[in-house]
Amino acid sequence: MPADRGHAVGVLCAGSGAVAYGVTIVIGRDLASQGFDSATVLGIRFGLAGLMLMAVLVVARRPLLPRPGERLAALLLGMIGYAAESTCFYLGLVHGTAAAVALLFYFYPSIVTVLDALITRTRPRPATTGALALSATGTVLVAASGNRVEISAPGVAFTAASAVAFAVYLLAGERLVRRTDSLTTGTWVALGASVSLLARAAVGHGVHVRSGHWLELLGYGGATAAAFTLMFAALRRLGSSRTAVVMTLEAVCAIVLSAVFLGERIGAVQAIGGVAVLAAAVIIGLTPPARRLSADAVAEPP
Secondary structure, eight states: OOOOHHHHHHHHHHHHHHHHHHHHHHHHHHHHHOOOOOOOOOOOOHHHHHHHHHHHHHHHHHOOOOOOOSHHHHHIIIIIIHHHHHHHHHHHSSSSSSSHHHHHHHHHHHHHHHHHHHHHTTTOHHHHHHHHHHHHHHHHHHTTTOOOTBBBBBHHHEEEHHHHHHHHHHHHHHHHOOOHHHHHOOOOOOOHHHHHHHHHHHHHHHOOOOOOHHHHHHHHHHHHHHHHHHHHHHHEEEEEEEEHHHHHHHHHHHHHHHHHHHHOOOOOOHHHHHHHHHHHHHHHHOOOOOOBBBBBHHOOOO
């Protein structure tokens, strides 16, 4: 495939993946507003998504199992990392609108940048430092301007915890699962998250779904599987940085879809804060990696 065509296909996949993720946010918000338990809903969501992704692997003739030595890591990334992230995000939707939660969640690229700089002993580039400040400012605007209709204090706390958990999940996944096909990893992450969440639901209060909602849950799982597949297809063509930039459309899609289907609105100040957060994510995605510092350089003041 020519480079230009491959890039265009990658952008289309990433954009479509962003739309699919936006759909999951809106469905999650609708279920959360109806009082559905997070463990049950998310366990079913990721179980359905995992089975659908397994079917994609079979059709595409991709490896069904992670590489030896990485199987337990891939499963635990789902059982611990993604289960924690998705639970916090869902609880954020319980206490805030889809638009506000989606915007606030995009603080995670800044968290990844800071944690990665600490782990790898690198000094962020000036553009990245500016993006961190922009992201922090936008996050404050989104959080501080909220009210009971848009996002409450618990909603801010849960969404922030979700962003931190996702950042840790990304960094751990990058280091623990290096040789396995990315779509295979995504499949086992989804299955691991499902096992963890359904086990928690079964032990706590049992797995119960009110009648009339199975079609919505099927759509929840289907949109998740589509988002995973499209995102990994984009990663193969664009790389992680540019895929992440295009995927910021997820927040925009969530805002539009929640306005159309849920009648939710976002305030002017939150909109400004959200633009700042998304702009920071784009800057971070397009900025080249920072150089590694020596031990002495780490101790130098900025």
